[in-house]
Amino acid sequence: MKLIVGNQKSYLNSDAVDIFIDNLNTIQKKDNILICPSSIYIERFIQGDIRTGCQNVSKNKNGGYTGELAVEQLKSIGVSFALVGHSEVRKNFHETIEDTNIKILKLIANDIVPILCVGETDEERENNETIDVILRQIQGALEGLSTYDIKKVIIAYEPVWAIGTGNVPSNEDIEEVVATISDFFFDNYQFKAIILYGGSVNPNNIDTLNEIKGIDGYLIGGASSKIDEFIEIINKCQKED
Numbered sequence: 037m038k039l040i041v042g043n044q045k046s047y048l049n050s051d052a053v054d055i056f057i058d059n060l061n062t063i064q065k066k067d068n069i070l071i072c073p074s075s076i077y078i079e080r081f082i083q084g085d086i087r088t089g090c091q092n093v094s095k096n097k098n099g100g101y102t103g104e105l106a107v108e109q110l111k112s113i114g115v116s117f118a119l120v121g122h123s124e125v126r127k128n129f130h131e132t133i134e135d136t137n138i139k140i141l142k143l144i145a146n147d148i149v150p151i152l153c154v155g156e157t158d159e160e161r162e163n164n165e166t167i168d169v170i171l172r173q174i175q176g177a178l179e180g181l182s183t184y185d186i187k188k189v190i191i192a193y194e195p196v197w198a199i200g201t202g203n204v205p206s207n208e209d210i211e212e213v214v215a216t217i218s219d220f221f222f223d224n225y226q227f228k229a230i231i232l233y234g235g236s237v238n239p240n241n242i243d244t245l246n247e248i249k250g251i252d253g254y255l256i257g258g259a260s261s262k263i264d265e266f267i268e269i270i271n272k273c274q275k276e277d
C-alpha cells in the first residue's frame with residue numbers, strides 16, 4: 037500500500053478545509069493517508085479522524101519565539117509526523133542542513149516521525165550534482181542519530197525544479213535516485229528505507245509514476261488541496277494494491 041502524504045502548504049481557507057475533511061472521510065481505507073495542513077487547521081484534521089502531520093517545526097524549544105511551532109507543542113496536540121527540510125523552507129527561511137539536523141533530533145526525541153525532504157535544483161541537475169546534493173542533504177540531516185532512530189525517518193525525494201511546475205523527471209531518472217538513496221541506507225545501516233517521490237504529482241501522471249520500482253509513496257502538494265484530484269490519486273494508488 038503506497039503512503040500518500042498531502043502537503044497543503046497555505047492553499048486552503050477555512051471553508052475549504054471542512055469540505056476537504058468531509059470528503060476525505062468518505063474513503064474507506066485511510067491508514068496510508070497523511071495530511072500536513074496549515075498549522076491553524078491541524079487540530080481540526082486530528083478531530084476529523086485524519087492522520088495529521090505538520091509542514092515545518094521550530095528548531096527551538098517552547099518559549100519566546102514569536103510565530104514558531106515548537107515540537108513539544110505539536111506533540112502535545114497529537115501530531116505524529118512532520119515534514120522537515122522542504123525546499124520552500126530551505127529557500128524562504130534560509131534553513132541550513134544543520135538546522136534540518138537540529139529539527140530531526142528534536143522530532144525523534146519527541147516521538148514524531150520526520151519526513152525528510154531532499155532534492156536538487158535545476159542548476160545542480162544540469163551540473164550532474166543530483167546524487168551528491170541528495171546524499172549530502174541526507175547525511176547532514178541525520179548527523180548524530182543512532183541507527184535505531186535513523187530507521188524511523190522517511191525520505192521524500194523532491195526535485196526542486198519539479199515542485200509546483202508541472203515538470204516531472206522521467207521514471208528512469210526517479211528510479212535511479214531512489215535506488216541510490218535506498219542503497220545508501222542499506223549499505224550504511226542495513227535496512228530498507230521508506231522513500232517517497234514528490235513534485236507535480238497529479239491524477240494524470242500517477243499511473244505512470246506507479247510503474248516506478250522502489251517507491252513507497254508520494255508527497256503531494258498542489259493536488260492535495262483539491263479534494264477531487266486528491267481522491268482520484270488515492271483511488272488510482274489503491275487500485276494498484
Ligand code: PGA
Nearest residue numbers: 199200235236256257258
Ligand atoms: P507539488 O508540491 O505537488 O505542488 O509539486 C510538492 C511539495 O512541495 O511537497
